[in-house]
Amino acid sequence: MTIRIVEVGPRDGLQNEAATVPTDVKVAFVDALSDTGVPEIEVSSFVSPKWVPQLADAEEVFRRIRRSAAVVYSALVPNAHGLERALAAGAEKAAVFTAASETFNRRNVNASIAESIERFRPVAEGARSAGLPLRGYVSTAFHCPYEGPIGPEAVRAVALRLLELGVDELSIGDTIGKASPPEVRRLLDVLLRDVDVGRVALHLHDTYGMAVANAIAAWEGYGVTTFDASAGGLGGCPYAKGATGNVATEDLVFVLRASGGDVAVDERAVARAALDVTRAIGRRPASRLAGVFSEANGAPRP
Amino acid sequence: MTIRIVEVGPRDGLQNEAATVPTDVKVAFVDALSDTGVPEIEVSSFVSPKWVPQLADAEEVFRRIRRSAAVVYSALVPNAHGLERALAAGAEKAAVFTAASETFNRRNVNASIAESIERFRPVAEGARSAGLPLRGYVSTAFHCPYEGPIGPEAVRAVALRLLELGVDELSIGDTIGKASPPEVRRLLDVLLRDVDVGRVALHLHDTYGMAVANAIAAWEGYGVTTFDASAGGLGGCPYAKGATGNVATEDLVFVLRASGGDVAVDERAVARAALDVTRAIGRRPASRLAGVFSEANGAPRP
Numbered sequence: 001m002t003i004r005i006v007e008v009g010p011r012d013g014l015q016n017e018a019a020t021v022p023t024d025v026k027v028a029f030v031d032a033l034s035d036t037g038v039p040e041i042e043v044s045s046f047v048s049p050k051w052v053p054q055l056a057d058a059e060e061v062f063r064r065i066r067r068s069a070a071v072v073y074s075a076l077v078p079n080a081h082g083l084e085r086a087l088a089a090g091a092e093k094a095a096v097f098t099a100a101s102e103t104f105n106r107r108n109v110n111a112s113i114a115e116s117i118e119r120f121r122p123v124a125e126g127a128r129s130a131g132l133p134l135r136g137y138v139s140t141a142f143h144c145p146y147e148g149p150i151g152p153e154a155v156r157a158v159a160l161r162l163l164e165l166g167v168d169e170l171s172i173g174d175t176i177g178k179a180s181p182p183e184v185r186r187l188l189d190v191l192l193r194d195v196d197v198g199r200v201a202l203h204l205h206d207t208y209g210m211a212v213a214n215a216i217a218a219w220e221g222y223g224v225t226t227f228d229a230s231a232g233g234l235g236g237c238p239y240a241k242g243a244t245g246n247v248a249t250e251d252l253v254f255v256l257r258a259s260g261g262d263v264a265v266d267e268r269a270v271a272r273a274a275l276d277v278t279r280a281i282g283r284r285p286a287s288r289l290a291g292v293f294s295e296a297n298g299a300p301r302p
Numbered sequence: 303m304t305i306r307i308v309e310v311g312p313r314d315g316l317q318n319e320a321a322t323v324p325t326d327v328k329v330a331f332v333d334a335l336s337d338t339g340v341p342e343i344e345v346s347s348f349v350s351p352k353w354v355p356q357l358a359d360a361e362e363v364f365r366r367i368r369r370s371a372a373v374v375y376s377a378l379v380p381n382a383h384g385l386e387r388a389l390a391a392g393a394e395k396a397a398v399f400t401a402a403s404e405t406f407n408r409r410n411v412n413a414s415i416a417e418s419i420e421r422f423r424p425v426a427e428g429a430r431s432a433g434l435p436l437r438g439y440v441s442t443a444f445h446c447p448y449e450g451p452i453g454p455e456a457v458r459a460v461a462l463r464l465l466e467l468g469v470d471e472l473s474i475g476d477t478i479g480k481a482s483p484p485e486v487r488r489l490l491d492v493l494l495r496d497v498d499v500g501r502v503a504l505h506l507h508d509t510y511g512m513a514v515a516n517a518i519a520a521w522e523g524y525g526v527t528t529f530d531a532s533a534g535g536l537g538g539c540p541y542a543k544g545a546t547g548n549v550a551t552e553d554l555v556f557v558l559r560a561s562g563g564d565v566a567v568d569e570r571a572v573a574r575a576a577l578d579v580t581r582a583i584g585r586r587p588a589s590r591l592a593g594v595f596s597e598a599n600g601a602p603r604p
């Protein structure tokens with residue numbers, strides 16, 4: 001079964017970087033990623049610039065990137081206005097976001113889970129009329145920084161409501177990276193009773209170094225084949241300063257292929273893109289592969 | 303089942319660091335590790351200083367470390383002379399080393415596998431007379447930088463010869479970090495037909511980010527409970543410059559406990575030891591936990 005990597009570095013990754021990233025760097029990053037074989041890139045977010053100033057240049061990034069026919073360029077949208085902006089910018093897929101933890105959702109978007117899902121109704125209708133596929137993020141699906149462990153039933157309830165609303169794909173997020181392989185299995189045991197595995201993406205963060213083991217558990221044990229990842233493990237965690245972000249695309253591709261998975265992504269090209277974007281923002285990639293390939297360590301450029 | 307972590311940072315880790323490490327730093331590192339709950343620390347190596355100048359101070363380190371009754375302080379020995387030095391220094395366990403790849407063994411110690419095992423005969427006898435437990439490393443047990451993939455039968459053959467010789471424990475090494483979970487299973491399927499799992503330690507390197515997933519596969523699937531690890535992921539890989547070294551003790555402890563394992567190691571104390579020793583040698587730990595805990599990132603000291 002082919003594994004689908006959704007590259008979220010330009011959005012989830014850069015949004016959580018401490019440094020402000022120039023638009024030129026973002027465009028070059030997306031363009032480099034377009035040549036790596038990833039089938040989908042989350043380019044930016046059409047939330048209010050007041051909320052996420054790091055992504056205030058969403059329109060400009062969408063306008064300036066080079067589009068590959070082999071890649072779906074998606075965007076996060078918080079509401080109907082965000083969807084309008086995304087459509088005008090030529091986004092090819094939209095994503096809405098809620099949490100499995102009430103407290104987290106309230107602190108994040110100042111609404112209950114039910115309220116935030118209600119806000120997505122016009123987004124789902126608009127996306128459908130425009131023929132745009134819709135993804136629904138369910139964050140804090142395992143642990144919440146405020147509530148602690150989140151039960152699988154809570155995640156299932158949110159997931160089912162999003163599917164009823166018309167979401168095509170769910171992205172189940174380990175927002176603070178605290179899930180372990182048994183917890184991933186516990187959730188999938190419950191979630192996949194009602195949800196087709198082909199609609200489920202796992203969005204793993206590597207805060208505590210468990211993301212790769214979790215992906216292997218989900219893929220080998222449950223046939224999950226869609227994984228979100230960010231080149232170089234870009235991003236951080238607002239709840240653990242100094243922590244790494246999403247699982248690194250190049251490391252995830254490497255382990256899945258080494259484990260027998262069919263992954264048509266060039267991990268060296270991803271590592272190269274990660275080395276370039278992190279150099280531009282003054283830090284180093286968090287991935288193991290970028291370490292192996294890094295020029296800075298005397299190794300040849302991948 | 304209690305998980306046993308063998309901390310190999312002071313030996314395998316520091317031996318492969320580019321920087322020369324002052325004896326004071328090594329002693330402080332071992333002393334810090336003695337308070338973390340790890341039951342065994344590989345302190346140094348009594349190989350010829352001509353081969354491994356980084357560990358030429360083995361006697362001095364052994365003399366100066368503070369000994370905890372809860373910790374076994376072990377040393378690598380290449381031959382009978384090395385064992386004499388180790389005994390004189392008060393090592394409490396000895397380890398011999400060979401490879402599963404003929405080419406690797408020839409390039410590493412200039413002898414065939416059979417010849418190097420023959421050299422261990424007097425070491426095994428000496429250790430037995432002295433009442434010292436003996437460990438046998440089998441490196442390149444999955445992949446060899448010269449030969450490529452190594453078959454499980456080759457590893458089994460070397461393992462059985464070491465056991466015949468009187469080795470109490472085998473440490474099966476993924477020297478270049480290229481093993482994937484299915485490869486770990488393939489080897490254990492063969493090896494554990496003849497070898498009690500209680501005698502098997504896994505020695506995983508995180509070169510490509512697969513070490514944690516491999517440990518989980520071995521522990522969950524086969525009941526392997528002994529794992530080598532180095533604080534901060536110290537060490538490197540002579541075959542991949544810029545690569546990380548052994549799996550980081552603190553990350554391994556975290557994932558095993560989060561997965562339900564009984565691990566009496568304080569991962570914060572390990573991360574602290576890793577932050578101190580890497581600061582002293584001018585780099586940063588490769589572990590995810592040290593990132594979370596790092597002062598340098600504004601987070602409180604663990």
